[in-house]
Amino acid sequence: xxxxxxxxxxxxxTGVGKSSIVCxxxxxxxxxxxxxxxxxxxxxxxxxxxxxxHKFLIWDTAGQERFxxxxxxxxxxxxxxxxxxxxxxLDSFQTxxxxxxxxxxxxxxxxxxxxxxxxxxxxxxxxxxxxxxxEFAESIAxxxxxTSARNAVNVEELxxxxxPFTDVVTTNLKLKNPSDRRxxxxxxxxxxxRYCVRPNSGVIDPGATVFISVMLQPFDYDPNEKSxxxxxxxxxFAPSAVSDMDALWKDAKPDDLMDSKLRCVFELPSENDxxxxxxxxxxxxxxxxxxxxxxxxSVPAAAAAAAAAAAAGLDDTEMKKVQEKCxxxxxxxxxxxxxxxxxxxxxxRMRKVARSDHMTTNSTGLLGREASATSLPSLLVxIAxxxxxxxxxxxxx
Numbered sequence: 001x002x003x004x005x006x007x008x009x010x011x012x013x014t015g016v017g018k019s020s021i022v023c024x025x026x027x028x029x030x031x032x033x034x035x036x037x038x039x040x041x042x043x044x045x046x047x048x049x050x051x052x053x054h055k056f057l058i059w060d061t062a063g064q065e066r067f068x069x070x071x072x073x074x075x076x077x078x079x080x081x082x083x084x085x086x087x088x089x090l091d092s093f094q095t096x097x098x099x100x101x102x103x104x105x106x107x108x109x110x111x112x113x114x115x116x117x118x119x120x121x122x123x124x125x126x127x128x129x130x131x132x133x134x135e136f137a138e139s140i141a142x143x144x145x146x147t148s149a150r151n152a153v154n155v156e157e158l159x160x161x162x163x164p165f166t167d168v169v170t171t172n173l174k175l176k177n178p179s180d181r182r183x184x185x186x187x188x189x190x191x192x193x194r195y196c197v198r199p200n201s202g203v204i205d206p207g208a209t210v211f212i213s214v215m216l217q218p219f220d221y222d223p224n225e226k227s228x229x230x231x232x233x234x235x236x237f238a239p240s241a242v243s244d245m246d247a248l249w250k251d252a253k254p255d256d257l258m259d260s261k262l263r264c265v266f267e268l269p270s271e272n273d274x275x276x277x278x279x280x281x282x283x284x285x286x287x288x289x290x291x292x293x294x295x296x297x298s299v300p301a302a303a304a305a306a307a308a309a310a311a312a313g314l315d316d317t318e319m320k321k322v323q324e325k326c327x328x329x330x331x332x333x334x335x336x337x338x339x340x341x342x343x344x345x346x347x348x349r350m351r352k353v354a355r356s357d358h359m360t361t362n363s364t365g366l367l368g369r370e371a372s373a374t375s376l377p378s379l380l381v382x383i384a385x386x387x388x389x390x391x392x393x394x395x396x397x
Contacts, residue, residue: 002052007059007163009075011099012084013092014063017118020149021084022060025159029149035061040074040359054163072106080112080162087117087146090127100140109198110170110215114143115164121148141196141217156324173212175233177204182238186249187212191229201245203238 010018019037023029026045039062046055059074061067075081083099085092096115103111115137117128130146137144143161147154177183186201196215204210214231234249235258242248 003046003055004049004052004056005055005057006080007057007078007161008159009059009061009071009081010084011075011081011103012063013059013089013095015084016063016064016084016086016089016092017149018084019060021118021147021155021158022058022084022118024149024152024155025056026058030152036064039067039070047163056159062379071102075103075107075111078108081107082114082115082116082162083115084118085133086119087128087130087133088119089127090124092369093128094134097136100142108135109213111142111160111173112143112217114145114158116158117144117146117152118149120146120153122153138157138193142194169216171214171216173205173214173231173233174209175212176209182206182242182247183235184238184242184245185210185213186234188232188234189229190231193217194229203242227264231262231264233260233262234258235260261279282328296393 010022014036019034019041020030022043023031023034023039026043037060039058043058043060044055045058046053048054059078061071061074081099081103081120083103084095085096099210100113103113116191117130117133133146134144140392145154145158145161149155171363173187175185185204187197189195189197194217196213196217198213198215199210200212202210231355236248236256237254239248
């Protein structure tokens with residue numbers, strides 16, 4: 001039976017019951033006098049899930065402020081993070097929001113967040129309403145559950161809920177602005193709780209491209225169920241100064257908006273868990289003197305749908321062609337590397353030959369200078385002898 005490992009990190013304020021939840025889940029035990037965690041503790045538990053085993057690698061972090069800087073060491077690389085708060089302490093719920101913000105900024109992109117309100121056996125002194133906590137969890141697409149480590153309530157269910165989230169599926173949506181003006185965009189879906197879209201709005205500069213990550217949260221898939229999920233990408237020309245995006249979309253006229261709609265098709269993952277990139281090239285609205293062309297929105301919508309179908313329609317034959325092409329490219333790369341190495345060797349040999357020729361030329365030049373320097377005194381002696389003989393002959397005669 002296959003074993004799938006799942007790294008889980010527990011975060012939250014001190015005293016909220018993180019260690020008690022882990023102890024209850026791993027050892028089915030509750031310690032009334034449990035000591036505060038120092039740094040972090042590590043425990044594991046393997047549980048059956050369908051046709052495989054899920055091995056939880058659990059990091060229980062300390063809640064004290066002096067250990068806060070160590071937290072990134074433990075949630076980095078985690079598949080899921082469980083942020084725990086105490087339902088009887090409102091301050092612990094405010095701290096939870098800070099952890100959510102930190103995970104969004106510094107945590108793994110596809111990390112699954114679960115919010116656990118612990119100590120629900122003390123409901124008579126509750127300070128955090130369940131409705132408020134649940135709405136906050138839904139606003140960040142997180143799992144929500146209330147637990148009681150003392151009474152063993154919903155502890156197993158908490159880890160069951162995060163267990164399937166090792167299979168988060170991410171698809172990239174590519175938005176391109178071919179116009180010469182800045183364009184604002186917004187991505188909407190009919191199933192906001194099922195998908196996590198990052199970013200879901202923004203501004204695209206002229207000629208620029210933006211990649212949108214659409215993360216499908218795992219669920220009990222029924223192959224006989226027809227998918228009714230849809231996405232809509234809205235665009236509008238951006239004014240010269242965009243300060244309030246919400247007000248811009250709220251005050252936008254229907255004639256100034258362009259809508260492109262995409263329909264979702266679920267496909268079972270291949271052996272290599274490939275991720276399809278869906279490219280939707282967004283054309284800015286074609287503006288007349290006062291209003292947009294009513295037919296402008298239909299063309300990009302059809303193009304986007306065709307692009308989605310093309311990206312999702314790779315069959316086995318095409319995949320084989322792609323693999324063969326990759327092999328050819330690797331072979332060509334190896335040849336280029338070998339040629340580059342030979343060129344380097346040839347260059348080294350040529351430089352050595354050039355140095356030896358230069359040294360030979362220098363030696364020849366030195367010998368020539370020495371010979372000329374040696375012949376110069378001899379010539380002077382001959383000239384001196386001629387003059388001496390001339391003067392001696394003149395005096396004698």
